[in-house]
Amino acid sequence: MKIVYITAQTPWGKGETFILEEMLEVKRQGIDLLIIPRNPPKEVFHKEANELLKNAVWFPLINFKMAISFLKALLTKIFLWKILGVLVKYSRNPWILIKNLAVLPKGIFIAEMIRKKNIEHIHAHWGSTTATMAYITSRITGIPWSFTLHRWDIAENNMLKEKMKPSKFVRIISEHGRNNLLEIIGTEYYKEKIHVIHMGVKVPESVELKEKNEPENFVIVTPANLVEKKGHKYLIEACFLLIKQGIKNFRCFFYGEGPLKNQLKNLINEKRLKDYIKMPGI
Structure with missing residues (x-):
């Protein structure tokens, strides 16, 4: 075919x-x-x-x-x-x-x-x-x-x-x-x-799990285009609430590009979260 x-x-x-x-x-x-x-x-x-x-x-x-x-x-x-x-x-x-x-x-x-x-x-x-x-x-x-x-x-x-x-x-x-x-x-x-029919990826038949020491920071990774539908601004607000409650042992990474890049950067700076949220791109 x-x-x-x-x-x-x-x-x-x-x-x-x-x-x-x-x-x-x-x-x-x-x-x-x-x-x-x-x-x-x-x-x-x-x-x-x-x-x-x-x-x-x-x-x-x-x-x-x-x-x-x-x-x-x-x-x-x-x-x-x-x-x-x-x-x-x-x-x-x-x-x-x-x-x-x-x-x-x-x-x-x-x-x-x-x-x-x-x-x-x-x-x-x-x-x-x-x-x-x-x-x-x-x-x-x-x-x-x-x-x-x-x-x-x-x-x-x-x-x-x-x-x-x-x-x-x-x-x-x-x-x-x-x-x-x-x-x-x-x-x-x-x-x-x-x-x-959901999207998917090829998963290895076997995965070796390795024990790790407890990480110093909890890591949040968001791989998505920087567009309105993905809701990055809500995650930024959630991170801001965590900081207000004294929870600071986390780091968040936005992997992606898109039209909201500058707007999200400005929001991160406005909330004083640049030490907690990073935008490495693709």
């Missing part, structure tokens, strides 16, 4: 580590992968990603060849105007519409690229523009498709109900996410298509 995976950046870039683990396991199961990221950087950050490079194709979100192909397609293929109409009609605000229109040329380009590659299924990670690309590609080629929803992409609601209609299934990583999705699309629609 040959599957196209549409990602945001994987196997390039620093994010989506959890998707790496999933795709590597899919490969171990003997499934042939073709990985097409939406807007990949040129760096490979995770060493595990090197194993997937031969299964991936790198090209930018847009280039001259894609733009010309897009313009020709609009002039010669009337059904593309129907897809464009769907994007305009169901993108629920101007920003989401702009994002969806931005990936339309690449979605069309991918469809042309994979037509003769014997692809049996298309799967997108994230319900935002990666799923928009998969939706467009599937509509053009007729290849079945599906997508995985995480957290922020459910809240964003980028055409989720419209995308669910033609999809074969939708994978969600938690029951909480499933409930959030049903609040958006309605409990009477497409429940049979929704499957909760």
